Amino acid sequence: MGTLWIDVTDLKRWKGPRTGIPRVVSHISTHLLTDARAKPCVFDEKAGVFRPVEAADALFPGAYVAPAPAAPQGSAVIRGGGRLKRLLPAELRDPLRDLIFAAYRTLRGLWACLKAFPQKIHAKSEGQPTDALGFQKGDVLLALGSTWGSRGYGEAVWRLKRAQGFRVAHFIHDLIPVRFPHFFGPGFGEAFQAWALDALWISDLLITNSERSAADVRAFAAEVDVRCPPIEIVRLADEPLKVSAPRRPAHPALAKEFVLCVGTLEVRKNPELAYQAWKLLLELSEAETPQLVWVGSEGWLSHDWLYKVNQDPAIRDKILWLGGVSDEELDWLYTHCLFTIYPSQYEGWGLPVAESFARGKYVVTAGNSSMPEIGGALADYHSPWKAEELASLVARAIVDTDYRHAKEQEIRNTYQTTTWADCAQQVSAALDGHLPR
Amino acid sequence: MKILVLGTFPLTPARHGGQLRVGALIEAYRELGHEVEYLPVFCPRFYLDSPVPELSLTPGAATLERIEREPCLEDVFIGELAVHEPEARAKLARFLEEISPDVVQIEQPYLWASLKSLLPTLKHRPKVFYSSHNIEHLMKGLVYARELAPERAQEALRSVDQLDRELAQAADAVLAVTPSEAQTLKTWGARQVEVIINGATLPPTTDAALKSWQECLRPQPDRKWAFFVCSAHRPNLEGAENFLGPKLGYLAPHQRLVFAGGVCSLLDSSPLTGELAGAARARLTALGVLSNEALGALLRLTDLLVLPISAGAGSNLKTAQALLTDRPILATSFAFRGFEELKTAPGVFIADTPTEFREKLTQLLAVPTVAYPRSSELHAKLLWKKFAPEKLKAALAGLTAATPVSSHH
Numbered sequence: 001m002g003t004l005w006i007d008v009t010d011l012k013r014w015k016g017p018r019t020g021i022p023r024v025v026s027h028i029s030t031h032l033l034t035d036a037r038a039k040p041c042v043f044d045e046k047a048g049v050f051r052p053v054e055a056a057d058a059l060f061p062g063a064y065v066a067p068a069p070a071a072p073q074g075s076a077v078i079r080g081g082g083r084l085k086r087l088l089p090a091e092l093r094d095p096l097r098d099l100i101f102a103a104y105r106t107l108r109g110l111w112a113c114l115k116a117f118p119q120k121i122h123a124k125s126e127g128q129p130t131d132a133l134g135f136q137k138g139d140v141l142l143a144l145g146s147t148w149g150s151r152g153y154g155e156a157v158w159r160l161k162r163a164q165g166f167r168v169a170h171f172i173h174d175l176i177p178v179r180f181p182h183f184f185g186p187g188f189g190e191a192f193q194a195w196a197l198d199a200l201w202i203s204d205l206l207i208t209n210s211e212r213s214a215a216d217v218r219a220f221a222a223e224v225d226v227r228c229p230p231i232e233i234v235r236l237a238d239e240p241l242k243v244s245a246p247r248r249p250a251h252p253a254l255a256k257e258f259v260l261c262v263g264t265l266e267v268r269k270n271p272e273l274a275y276q277a278w279k280l281l282l283e284l285s286e287a288e289t290p291q292l293v294w295v296g297s298e299g300w301l302s303h304d305w306l307y308k309v310n311q312d313p314a315i316r317d318k319i320l321w322l323g324g325v326s327d328e329e330l331d332w333l334y335t336h337c338l339f340t341i342y343p344s345q346y347e348g349w350g351l352p353v354a355e356s357f358a359r360g361k362y363v364v365t366a367g368n369s370s371m372p373e374i375g376g377a378l379a380d381y382h383s384p385w386k387a388e389e390l391a392s393l394v395a396r397a398i399v400d401t402d403y404r405h406a407k408e409q410e411i412r413n414t415y416q417t418t419t420w421a422d423c424a425q426q427v428s429a430a431l432d433g434h435l436p437r
Numbered sequence: 438m439k440i441l442v443l444g445t446f447p448l449t450p451a452r453h454g455g456q457l458r459v460g461a462l463i464e465a466y467r468e469l470g471h472e473v474e475y476l477p478v479f480c481p482r483f484y485l486d487s488p489v490p491e492l493s494l495t496p497g498a499a500t501l502e503r504i505e506r507e508p509c510l511e512d513v514f515i516g517e518l519a520v521h522e523p524e525a526r527a528k529l530a531r532f533l534e535e536i537s538p539d540v541v542q543i544e545q546p547y548l549w550a551s552l553k554s555l556l557p558t559l560k561h562r563p564k565v566f567y568s569s570h571n572i573e574h575l576m577k578g579l580v581y582a583r584e585l586a587p588e589r590a591q592e593a594l595r596s597v598d599q600l601d602r603e604l605a606q607a608a609d610a611v612l613a614v615t616p617s618e619a620q621t622l623k624t625w626g627a628r629q630v631e632v633i634i635n636g637a638t639l640p641p642t643t644d645a646a647l648k649s650w651q652e653c654l655r656p657q658p659d660r661k662w663a664f665f666v667c668s669a670h671r672p673n674l675e676g677a678e679n680f681l682g683p684k685l686g687y688l689a690p691h692q693r694l695v696f697a698g699g700v701c702s703l704l705d706s707s708p709l710t711g712e713l714a715g716a717a718r719a720r721l722t723a724l725g726v727l728s729n730e731a732l733g734a735l736l737r738l739t740d741l742l743v744l745p746i747s748a749g750a751g752s753n754l755k756t757a758q759a760l761l762t763d764r765p766i767l768a769t770s771f772a773f774r775g776f777e778e779l780k781t782a783p784g785v786f787i788a789d790t791p792t793e794f795r796e797k798l799t800q801l802l803a804v805p806t807v808a809y810p811r812s813s814e815l816h817a818k819l820l821w822k823k824f825a826p827e828k829l830k831a832a833l834a835g836l837t838a839a840t841p842v843s844s845h846h
Contacts, residue, residue: 048657152656158690159659178713193715198690224686224716 002138154198174348266299516547669699784809
């Protein structure tokens with residue numbers, strides 16, 4: 001009977017709230033590891049080997065510290081200054097804001113380094129790493145996370161596989177950097193292509209999160225002329241987070257009525273379209289335009305957009321970016337928003353669309369990539385390139401409350417929430433079906 | 438004997454086979470005790486890292502303008518320099534008078550256009566050797582077809598062919614690269630033809646270079662890599678694209694192609710690194726032009742030397758160089774032109790279709806690398822210094838019976 005080795009390297013590395021891929025790794029691993037034949041391991045990039053880890057250590061590493069609720073990131077800091085600012089001549093206010101922002105970031109970075117120092121010392125004193133993992137022939141390695149972040153991963157797994165004869169199942173969350181390298185920083189797209197090529201070579205089974213992602217993988221395999229392993233599609237969980245006490249983010253600029261958008265603040269998620277749509281809405285009716293609250297950490301190529309939004313006097317009170325939001329705060333925001341938008345230009349799986357439905361919230365989303373797979377007839381769609389369409393759908397959702405409430409009712413009546421247990425069960429079934437141990 | 442060699446390129450640093458061949462012939466002449474001068478007529482902008490020696494000719498504005506308009510005809514325009522530029526003509530005449538050579542050896546036919554009108558004006562008329570590198574119109578056909586309008590390509594090709602034939606007929610002796618080319622040159626009227634196949638040298642290297650390149654290209658002991666080295670000659674790259682690519686995904690995660698030489702500068706516009714450049718570059722390492730020491734190290738370290746050559750004329754110096762190593766060689770039959778009998782040498786694998794080539798490549802990179810020490814007899818056939826002096830001696834000996842050039846006109 002072979003062992004299922006789950007690569008939890010992401011969890012060992014990730015510092016901060018588990019969102020996105022680390023959340024997927026964490027939840028699926030937690031469920032799969034209840035089986036005694038499943039064990040966690042991490043990839044040692046330097047040695048090119050895997051090492052077994054204790055389950056508790058893998059899933060709940062001590063490095064993670066929840067952010068303090070009283071220190072919201074984002075616009076509040078940028079807009080800091082208060083009375084002091086009013087004492088200054090107008091032409092000095094913006095430079096002062098920039099200066100405060102820069103100083104804040106520097107201090108935050110310094111503080112992070114100081115906080116990490118004892119952990120590093122502690123890590124060094126942990127002694128020798130555990131022995132390299134020797135896979136057995138019937139074993140399966142399950143890679144759920146962002147293995148492209150580990151240098152030499154593909155070649156190392158290929159080498160170990162050839163020597164030890166185990167099999168590999170790899171979760172491909174998306175191939176967006178292959179198709180759209182311009183959404184990422186210089187060089188990332190090329191590095192990602194190299195990783196994706198190796199992923200095809202090393203995998204006996206690929207697991208993806210949508211028909212769209214599966215189609216992208218097949219297309220890529222055909223383009224690079226590599227055999228495509230079997231692909232199983234698993235629906236990711238969208239169950240509401242289990243939080244003890246939902247909490248309103250302590251941000252002074254957070255309005256009473258707001259529309260929510262959840263997603264890393266990066267160019268691919270299309271914040272620019274949201275900005276333009278909100279500009280159009282403000283032209284129609286400033287009073288009736290609710291605030292847009294964008295929740296997500298700062299990601300690729302977003303700085304210019306943030307600068308613009310915060311400098312635009314007409315919009316800076318109408319778009320609020322909140323970074324570093326806790327699960328409790330996110331839960332509160334989902335509950336109290338009017339509805340959600342998701343203007344993303346491309347998604348392997350647009351999780352926030354599903355999460356909105358799971359909370360009975362109406363969604364206006366871009367109608368591309370995987371979003372229609374999730375949204376079906378429950379969501380309303382716009383082109384990711386047409387701000388007028390987004391503005392028009394948002395305006396209807398604001399003005400025509402009957403329409404919105406009817407949609408919400410339909411969502412509550414028909415939407416089937418997927419739990420993490422369901423999701424893990426699908427992964428397990430895919431493994432049993434293709435790679436029996 | 439005093440010998441003046443004329444060519445359309447400088448000799449250092451040597452970046453392509455032509456430079457290596459001319460350098461080896463000059464060395465062989467010197468070994469025979471002759472006094473040799475090399476007079477390059479070239480466009481410095483194409484050889485930025487080559488010094489411009491005092492004994493050289495470079496084009497003036499008129500020729501540069503022609504080159505600018507039709508870069509693929511650079512060697513033709515350079516060859517006609519003394520025809521179109523009076524200053525260059527005077528300078529070349531002065532060099533010829535001052536050096537007063539017994540033999541003028543023309544590398545490739547192009548400079549014959551300038552030389553032929555000057556010969557009757559010289560006080561001391563030298564013998565002419567034509568050192569052929571290829572049957573030129575066969576070589577240029579593809580290039581001109583790609584770069585020029587059809588009519589212009591035809592016209593240019595005709596004039597190159599005519600020049601090649603004219604010089605073959607006019608020369609007192611002809612040096613050919615392969616027996617089959619010698620045959621062609623004879624049918625054109627060449628009287629004394631000596632075949633000097635392309636030889637090679639295995640560049641020396643150092644332990645330090647071997648160690649550092651081993652660490653660089655084999656970070657894991659089971660990493661395997663095939664090596665392709667060639668100049669920035671587009672048909673060479675096209676052979677690589679055809680036989681190794683255009684997609685490189687068929688190479689496993691531990692297998693790599695390593696390219697070196699001028700060819701690397703052409704890769705940006707190649708299908709090998711096309712749309713999915715990241716995936717291609719995961720399997721292809723392009724090192725650019727290397728020092729001899731580095732090249733020597735790579736030739737000794739590689740798991741497989743590949744010669745995916747499918748176009749061109751003459752014989753391939755890289756084939757000779759590959760045979761001087763003890764590495765396995767995967768090549769097309771075409772890459773062995775001039776060395777046909779060596780196709781059965783130990784460790785030589787021939788594949789003549791892209792599918793066969795790629796299959797054999799992955800197969801050879803999937804098994805432990807075997808060294809194939811090749812015999813000293815084989816080395817004697819390949820090392821310039823072992824055979825070139827004898828061949829040149831024969832060519833010079835034939836001169837006593839040769840008729841002066843002027844009598845052929």
